[in-house]
Amino acid sequence: MNKPLHDLSIAEAGEKLRSGEVASSDLVEAVIKRAHLTEAQLHAFLTLDSEGAREAAASADDDLAKGKDRGPLHGIPVALKDNMTTRGLETTASSQILAGYVPPYDATVVTKLRDAGAVIVGKTNLDEFAMGSSTENSGYGMSFNPWDITRVPGGSSGGSAAAVAAGSGLGALGSDTGGSIRQPAALTGIVGLKPTYGTVSRYGLIAFASSLDQIGPLTQTVEDAALMLETVWGHDPLDATSYSGEYPDPSTDLDRGVDGMKIGVVSELTGEGYEPAVESAVSEMVERLEGAGAEIVELSLPTFEIALSAYYLIAPAECSANLARFDGIRYGLRAEGATTEELMAATRAQGFGPEVIRRILLGTYALSAGYYDAFYGQAQKVRAGIQEDFARAYSLVDALVSPTSPTVAFKAGDRVDDPMAMYLSDICTIPSNLAGHPAVSVPIGLDERQLPIGFQVMAPALGESTMFRVAAEVERIASFEARAQIAEVVG
Amino acid sequence: MSYEPVIGIEVHVELATESKMFCGCDVSFGSPPNTNVCPVCLGLPGALPVANRRAIESIMAIGLAFNCEVSSRSVFHRKNYFYADLPKNYQISQFDIPVCHDGYLDVVVDGETRRIGIERAHMEEDTGKSTHIGEGGRIHSAETTLLDFNRSGVPLVEIVSKPDIRSAAESRAYAQSLRSIVAELGVSDARLEEGSIRFDANVSVRPTGAEEFGTKVEVKNMNSFRSLERAVDFEIRRQIDLLESGGTVVQETRHWDEEADVTHSMRTKEGSSDYRYFTEPDLVPMVMGADWVDQVRSTLPELPSERRRRYVGLGLDDDLAGVLSDADVALREIFDESVAAGATPKPAALWLTGEVTAWLRREEKDSSSLELDGSTLAELIAIVDEGVVSASAAKEVLEGVLEGEGSPREVAESRDLVQISDTSALESVVADVLASNPEAVESYRSGEQKVVGFLVGQVMRATQGKADPKMVNELLRTALSA
Numbered sequence: 001m002n003k004p005l006h007d008l009s010i011a012e013a014g015e016k017l018r019s020g021e022v023a024s025s026d027l028v029e030a031v032i033k034r035a036h037l038t039e040a041q042l043h044a045f046l047t048l049d050s051e052g053a054r055e056a057a058a059s060a061d062d063d064l065a066k067g068k069d070r071g072p073l074h075g076i077p078v079a080l081k082d083n084m085t086t087r088g089l090e091t092t093a094s095s096q097i098l099a100g101y102v103p104p105y106d107a108t109v110v111t112k113l114r115d116a117g118a119v120i121v122g123k124t125n126l127d128e129f130a131m132g133s134s135t136e137n138s139g140y141g142m143s144f145n146p147w148d149i150t151r152v153p154g155g156s157s158g159g160s161a162a163a164v165a166a167g168s169g170l171g172a173l174g175s176d177t178g179g180s181i182r183q184p185a186a187l188t189g190i191v192g193l194k195p196t197y198g199t200v201s202r203y204g205l206i207a208f209a210s211s212l213d214q215i216g217p218l219t220q221t222v223e224d225a226a227l228m229l230e231t232v233w234g235h236d237p238l239d240a241t242s243y244s245g246e247y248p249d250p251s252t253d254l255d256r257g258v259d260g261m262k263i264g265v266v267s268e269l270t271g272e273g274y275e276p277a278v279e280s281a282v283s284e285m286v287e288r289l290e291g292a293g294a295e296i297v298e299l300s301l302p303t304f305e306i307a308l309s310a311y312y313l314i315a316p317a318e319c320s321a322n323l324a325r326f327d328g329i330r331y332g333l334r335a336e337g338a339t340t341e342e343l344m345a346a347t348r349a350q351g352f353g354p355e356v357i358r359r360i361l362l363g364t365y366a367l368s369a370g371y372y373d374a375f376y377g378q379a380q381k382v383r384a385g386i387q388e389d390f391a392r393a394y395s396l397v398d399a400l401v402s403p404t405s406p407t408v409a410f411k412a413g414d415r416v417d418d419p420m421a422m423y424l425s426d427i428c429t430i431p432s433n434l435a436g437h438p439a440v441s442v443p444i445g446l447d448e449r450q451l452p453i454g455f456q457v458m459a460p461a462l463g464e465s466t467m468f469r470v471a472a473e474v475e476r477i478a479s480f481e482a483r484a485q486i487a488e489v490v491g
Numbered sequence: 492m493s494y495e496p497v498i499g500i501e502v503h504v505e506l507a508t509e510s511k512m513f514c515g516c517d518v519s520f521g522s523p524p525n526t527n528v529c530p531v532c533l534g535l536p537g538a539l540p541v542a543n544r545r546a547i548e549s550i551m552a553i554g555l556a557f558n559c560e561v562s563s564r565s566v567f568h569r570k571n572y573f574y575a576d577l578p579k580n581y582q583i584s585q586f587d588i589p590v591c592h593d594g595y596l597d598v599v600v601d602g603e604t605r606r607i608g609i610e611r612a613h614m615e616e617d618t619g620k621s622t623h624i625g626e627g628g629r630i631h632s633a634e635t636t637l638l639d640f641n642r643s644g645v646p647l648v649e650i651v652s653k654p655d656i657r658s659a660a661e662s663r664a665y666a667q668s669l670r671s672i673v674a675e676l677g678v679s680d681a682r683l684e685e686g687s688i689r690f691d692a693n694v695s696v697r698p699t700g701a702e703e704f705g706t707k708v709e710v711k712n713m714n715s716f717r718s719l720e721r722a723v724d725f726e727i728r729r730q731i732d733l734l735e736s737g738g739t740v741v742q743e744t745r746h747w748d749e750e751a752d753v754t755h756s757m758r759t760k761e762g763s764s765d766y767r768y769f770t771e772p773d774l775v776p777m778v779m780g781a782d783w784v785d786q787v788r789s790t791l792p793e794l795p796s797e798r799r800r801r802y803v804g805l806g807l808d809d810d811l812a813g814v815l816s817d818a819d820v821a822l823r824e825i826f827d828e829s830v831a832a833g834a835t836p837k838p839a840a841l842w843l844t845g846e847v848t849a850w851l852r853r854e855e856k857d858s859s860s861l862e863l864d865g866s867t868l869a870e871l872i873a874i875v876d877e878g879v880v881s882a883s884a885a886k887e888v889l890e891g892v893l894e895g896e897g898s899p900r901e902v903a904e905s906r907d908l909v910q911i912s913d914t915s916a917l918e919s920v921v922a923d924v925l926a927s928n929p930e931a932v933e934s935y936r937s938g939e940q941k942v943v944g945f946l947v948g949q950v951m952r953a954t955q956g957k958a959d960p961k962m963v964n965e966l967l968r969t970a971l972s973a
Contacts, residue, residue, distance in 0.1 A: 324580030
């Protein structure tokens, strides 16, 4: 059976490129065409750069013809979340405050992608400044889930997830502050990975919460995630928090299986609020991992219960400072004001959406004199507690597993007026961000409504090899081959 | 009632590193606006800071020079406030764990040494510069504000003294001494005029003998040591007058008005500022291990207290050693060179702290531009010792040397200042003088020995001061006794 080109995995496309069966230009044309036919329904992209992509593909083909192979991403069309700066290409982080902003420099990950011969097809939609779990907070209109266009694709990297799920990119980069890669990957039936904090440079990533933000791949397969990760990670002198030691090899243990491994199930990440279909799919996968030779250990990590609260103090606090620079003085939107202060205030009131304003206010309050100890200080203690809980768990097991999201994709509009319900979307993913650990979501099945369910594998810092080993086994067991069926409509 | 002033001084030092604190941009002064900028110091979306290692070494050097402890671990904080020339709308600074803390500086005021405690020295970044165009050039009347981000991100060290200073004169002495050490460390240009070193004073007064501090007022905008002293002095008097007349001091920031010689209240913001400090998540903690501290310590130049001891060892008295020790580095280098070239230390020190310094002041020149080296000074001292020129003519020789007319011997020749030491030439002058002053000769012979002084003066006059007075004296006595 011949798959359409836009359905190929990165590994499959790479083989075809190297065998001469297809050219990068063929892949890019297929993906652009797919994007054109699905965008009217999905709105995965904020900017499609067909022209730039065609040029890059031609150059990738030239190189390959000359025998110059830049590695696994050579000639592969990928999409980029619009909070990563691209020189000469509008970058807004889905905020009206950055409407029309064209960065003068490339993010480190963009430089790495270009150097590796990857072709950037466009910039994908997100919740404004990556704050949200559905893309409904985008300043340019939400994205929709390719599995059911009445539902959200998750967020904040929902545009990247929808693009990959729909075949408008063979892979994509997203950013994950509290689950923003893994949760949309789960809701769109693809693989989404947040690497160890510090392993992928944040230089050029428009900051939401600096101590939590991490860039990572969204792909069709676990192997593809490893290929993308290997391409974009590595020490970067432009990011002071960049890890400078030895990096693990994500690919070595992909085929090893889980025989003899100890895998922990977090007892806090279950129960009320979790959909039965999600819980049963996850339990079934755990049983099958046991069947594949893993020892399953149920663990209680009590701080996970309060991780969400700590997160919603730390992340807003950092964002309140990170977003202070958007003031209308040097770039982006500028509103009228009689004085500098009025100009800044009007610009920010007009440019930021309600969720962003909510978080800035929350964070400003949490850092204020007299409240710091009770809020921000306390949250930092919880963060330390989570790290201790994880450390205790990893003294007993090799990896931890859980649902990625308590629910499958929800209906657009369902949680817009209930921030708490929206925040709960990230309850399973937030602990890994607070600890700085890697975690990945792998699709394991569909619920009765044909909506994808994600399975999360967590590992200790720099435990990517272990994490990939388990994830690859989960992928084999699930043999999740389904693709979103979306009608192609000429937009 | 008598009052005691309590003063603390905050000093901002712009470091003369190659690049800015958190990016690779040039820090040079005077470039066209917005040319030394990049995504980091412009606060563009996505840009990240990376700390400048040399700047951290500079602040460590400053701390060590002021006898501070260097923290083994120090962290950056974000200081949040909105201002148009602060690109990120937060300043990367330090809060509770500065790089250096608990040091002191000994200053000498009226011959007395006072130890001024230093609370902390921390690292931060400078802001950009606003230029207000329109009436008055002040922000509230401006029609347009221009922003130049060349200074944005330049490394700044803030040195905060303890409230140990008790007078305006002490404030000045502290500031001068601090500036000269910072300049000597070579970590900053330390130029007041360019703002590369800036002094703010926290001034309060309290009844003499009271334990509690009075309400403090921060005084800014002093751009010379003289204005610092005058501003502090004014502020002390203002506060005392206020209290004497039954008023109370308000905690505020006041602006020194150089023209009017007064401090003005600056427009104060409603309520107190809350900077919402929190740890800068884009930077990792700085770890200053003992090895690194020792390495920085080993690069420190000689500090004033050590230097004074060395000068006393060379035979200078305490006062002269102190004056020379506080002199500009250029003068001290000339001193050391001249001693190495064989000059006697004391006259070398006297020349430099006396005539040379006076000439610089008269000519309004900087010591670094002096056309004088150690061997030249040694030569000057030598020709006085050898009797080639008289001590008074030597001052004129020096002037010629400083004006670039050549070596001391050359200047002595070209300005015709060489003493007449040729006996036969002097003998004829002596004979002429004796012949034309018969009364004096008569007096001498009748026992009035002191008339020799008058005759020496006559010979000196006849030789236009070029005769060696000692030799003249001898010749006169010989001739008179004949």
